[in-house]
Amino acid sequence: MVQDLRIAVVGAGRMGSDHIQRITRVVSGAYVSAIVEPDAGRAQAAAAEAPGAAVFSRIEEAIAAEAMDAVLVSTPGQFHAPVLEPALEARLPILCEKPLTQDSASSLDIVELEQRLDRPHIQVGFMRRFDDEYAQLRELVASRASGELMMVRAAHRNPDVPEQYTQNMLITDSVVHEFDVLPWVAGSRVVSVEVKYPRRNSLALSHLREPILVIMELENGVLIDLEMNVNVQFGYQVTTEAVFERGIARTGEPSGMQVWRDGRVSTTEHTGFETRFARAYDAQVQRWVDAVRDGRLVDGPNAWDGYLVALCCEAGVRALTDGGVQSVVAPERPAFYA
């Protein structure tokens, strides 16, 4: 039997705990061999979910102990770089939650460091690429069965956000997903970002001015208009309507049991990303484990993709703050990341 993959999960907060449970209970061919978490109480709670996992307070200790074959990084974004660097130096395969790092400069440092290795070792956790319907839409684009893709009309709607959610996080925490997945679907990259303000939602936190309409242009001419909405109250909804030369396609439509009652037929909507993308998260980790075990190391967005998204987020924040059409200028994708 091929040996099960030993994974060190770094960061045992909400996302980290979810990943520990996923690896322990859902994913085939892997187990959590190490938990790296400086907060001792949190580390113990996490370890209870992963029988046999060793606990470390720093990644360097886990590396020194040779406690893992691969690393899953789920610390807050500003602490990604200090984990990625030693893990890369130890030549460990890495699944890094989004964003790659906190800004484009530090992301560029990471991609430069990684290029000293023989091939990409980092996969970034943009899990939407593992959602069945996004994948079907990408296939439809690539097939040209409906002609060329011309526009994407998207919506990203959250029921609400916590008090600490800031205006910039509309871009850096939320639109960040569309910056990765929609160019991937469309087969191009973002060249500009613009933000428009509709009437403000009076139910939103008082420091937020939202929803916003984000307009992105891709290098191949595709235009994206995205409604970014974090206080829709009624549920969690991520949809796209792709406009082709010969037709339309829609993803993210409600599904499941239909109930007729009280004069209406209705279907329950999602209330959070945890259920909406439950299968995408599972598939992401399973496919990453499979890729590491069979030597491919990465099966999804790589560090260069993460760097491009960081550039988009910076343009998006400028557009949010200063207005106008903000360009996204990126170097050529290195052959290393082809």
Add this chain to the structure above:
Amino acid sequence: MVQDLRIAVVGAGRMGSDHIQRITRVVSGAYVSAIVEPDAGRAQAAAAEAPGAAVFSRIEEAIAAEAMDAVLVSTPGQFHAPVLEPALEARLPILCEKPLTQDSASSLDIVELEQRLDRPHIQVGFMRRFDDEYAQLRELVASRASGELMMVRAAHRNPDVPEQYTQNMLITDSVVHEFDVLPWVAGSRVVSVEVKYPRRNSLALSHLREPILVIMELENGVLIDLEMNVNVQFGYQVTTEAVFERGIARTGEPSGMQVWRDGRVSTTEHTGFETRFARAYDAQVQRWVDAVRDGRLVDGPNAWDGYLVALCCEAGVRALTDGGVQSVVAPERPAFYA
């Protein structure tokens, strides 16, 4: 300009009033020239909706006064025959609300009387034939584009019924519609009827045992299983799922504005036949008026169809009461009604 059709509406109860308003406000090329209603108060109320209409207490008086070109009969079913007979003798075109008469024997008398005329003069008000989706389904059957029709799985659901609704009316007042429209869709006639009792609805009137499952066989082998339900509480719903050799078709699905709120996406269902079949009622009367004006006289179910439905209802009541598979034995359709 071709003269507008002068219509006498006989019976000014709920259905009659609806028809008076329809003819006055919606239908082109006709107006209500006479109202025949023995109840003076009801007659006056109705006349207020039809400026210029003469009021009569008996059909014979209206005929004697030459007050109309055509007759719309909307008295209770047991009073249809006494209206149909003098109207036929006066050779007037007639739109008669369903049922044709209260039983098959009296219906047979009517078809025999009608056959003394040069051609059919009576149209029976089975308005479902004027519903767009039933018509589309019939075309799909006739086209054989999905192969032969094999089964129809139907549902007829009312939110509730009034206290005076009896057990037999499940058949004679409700299933009566399916006895006309489903054979028309399927291109055949009913040869047997059976009734099954599911668990009883505890919210139904105490004297009703319902819903029921009605199973009909058609001469061409098509099998129909119909859920007849008069206490669904949530709305009014009439649906069919037609099973073909190469596919399925569904009619009666909800449509209209979709609303996302409170964790659900929902569409408002109909709450009564008045809205569900509003356009079918309008189309029925408009097309009848057009047919009378251009000399065809009938454009829909004729008196023979009404007689066949009466035979089905009698078999249905036997099935409801005595159980077992009850045959529907009908003579050949006369060439007169081909």
Add this chain to the structure above:
Amino acid sequence: MVQDLRIAVVGAGRMGSDHIQRITRVVSGAYVSAIVEPDAGRAQAAAAEAPGAAVFSRIEEAIAAEAMDAVLVSTPGQFHAPVLEPALEARLPILCEKPLTQDSASSLDIVELEQRLDRPHIQVGFMRRFDDEYAQLRELVASRASGELMMVRAAHRNPDVPEQYTQNMLITDSVVHEFDVLPWVAGSRVVSVEVKYPRRNSLALSHLREPILVIMELENGVLIDLEMNVNVQFGYQVTTEAVFERGIARTGEPSGMQVWRDGRVSTTEHTGFETRFARAYDAQVQRWVDAVRDGRLVDGPNAWDGYLVALCCEAGVRALTDGGVQSVVAPERPAFYA
């Protein structure tokens, strides 16, 4: 009986012929008493559809002959003003196909002329206001049951357009409808228009650069992003997704018989405005006839609404041609048109 309304239809082209048939066969309480059409062949063809209608080559002749109680104007837009002026002077109620006139200056002339009368006599033929779902959406906005409206995400898609369709007609012939109906739904008026160009449809006529994304701001802060698309090939589709503070609503979703065949479940889409808005056209004319007969004269968009739309079209054409955000500056709505 209240007298049927005598209507003169001015212009017997495609739209005029449709209206003649509608008034003759569908609408209650009116008939075509006069056809005004300079092309003799076209006039005769139209007259064959309206038995008893007199034929005139100029509106002035029909007025002199006292041939009508009301006027329906369906000439090409540039010929509306020369019809509206004498009709207004004759104090005739008018239903004028969109646009009111060919530009805002001439529209302003008309509204000034009309204000000499005791009250509005002109209704403009923006038929979408008579579509059930637009009306339901407007009620939902007005009720605030889902909170305030914040955005409208709309699509207006035609299967194709004829060779003579020009780039500017994207605005003046197509978006013109949204310039009327969406502010009506939202309860506000357009203050700016902007146009964005997605990837061009290679199947479009070579002189067209389309689809376009039109962004409108309303005075109340509502933001509208409209996809205007005249070569979608697959059908005719007009949809809105209205974004409220507490929910979403969608109109224009497909409905009708569902067919399962060849591995898919599908519903037929509309292929033209004639079927998509068939009932809206009928309802528009019926309600206008009813309003004229009962003395209200107008039951829908009035000439001021038509003038506002002309201003929007001019801003839209500037946005299409020159780029940038183009303001729509309008005077206060006169009390006359409140």
Add this chain to the structure above:
Amino acid sequence: MVQDLRIAVVGAGRMGSDHIQRITRVVSGAYVSAIVEPDAGRAQAAAAEAPGAAVFSRIEEAIAAEAMDAVLVSTPGQFHAPVLEPALEARLPILCEKPLTQDSASSLDIVELEQRLDRPHIQVGFMRRFDDEYAQLRELVASRASGELMMVRAAHRNPDVPEQYTQNMLITDSVVHEFDVLPWVAGSRVVSVEVKYPRRNSLALSHLREPILVIMELENGVLIDLEMNVNVQFGYQVTTEAVFERGIARTGEPSGMQVWRDGRVSTTEHTGFETRFARAYDAQVQRWVDAVRDGRLVDGPNAWDGYLVALCCEAGVRALTDGGVQSVVAPERPAFYA
């Protein structure tokens, strides 16, 4: 770390191979330690999918070698009993593909044998219970939120079946699933079965008379009418419409990306049970593995459920062959299986 579960897969045909891949690649906490298959070529092919698995030609050999902690039985149904008996005697937990055995008499032998153990060791592979929507429907029934369940209107449609599919297999291979899952949803057991014949599908294999309509009564009065159809050509579809006192619920409706093209909006339907119930199969095995690892042994239908289904199948075959309403007489459920 808790030890991974060692599973012996008995029978390496199509279902067995699927299960081997599932356990190896999808399921967490288990691996295939043994393959029992008398056909050497088939055994080798299967072993290539499960690195490290030992191969045996008989279950007794695998037991003697202590090669597994649990057994998954996927031989043809007539060979289940000879596998179940030694496995039970070895006190091994068992997941047995449906049916439990080939008839009710041999199923009764198995439940008697199993009752000598301390508790149930056999789970039967009726995977529909692990489908999300069936589970939601069962919860809706149990909650009584829509009142009592009264009827279930079901459809089970296959695109086609192989030449060796016999008339009786309509019951024993197809309706067998509904005999398990619908009583589970309804919270009762089948007391009678009846079969009706609609018009025959001329595209079916010449020795088949289908579709059939199967009518089942449950002990609690719920009536089920099931369309069993194995030649629908267009896809694979399993749906229910549950009729409650205060509403309706539907499961199995199409979902996924919607495509507008060629005048239609469509959604791809399933073409086989492998995709329709893919997640149910995965969930079934994962939950069984979890139950075995934590000592519950069974988390799904047990051997008594399998025995009841065998009794239903026998009544169903009588109904198919002899007509009439056929009773299902079963002993009381033993406390052992409560």
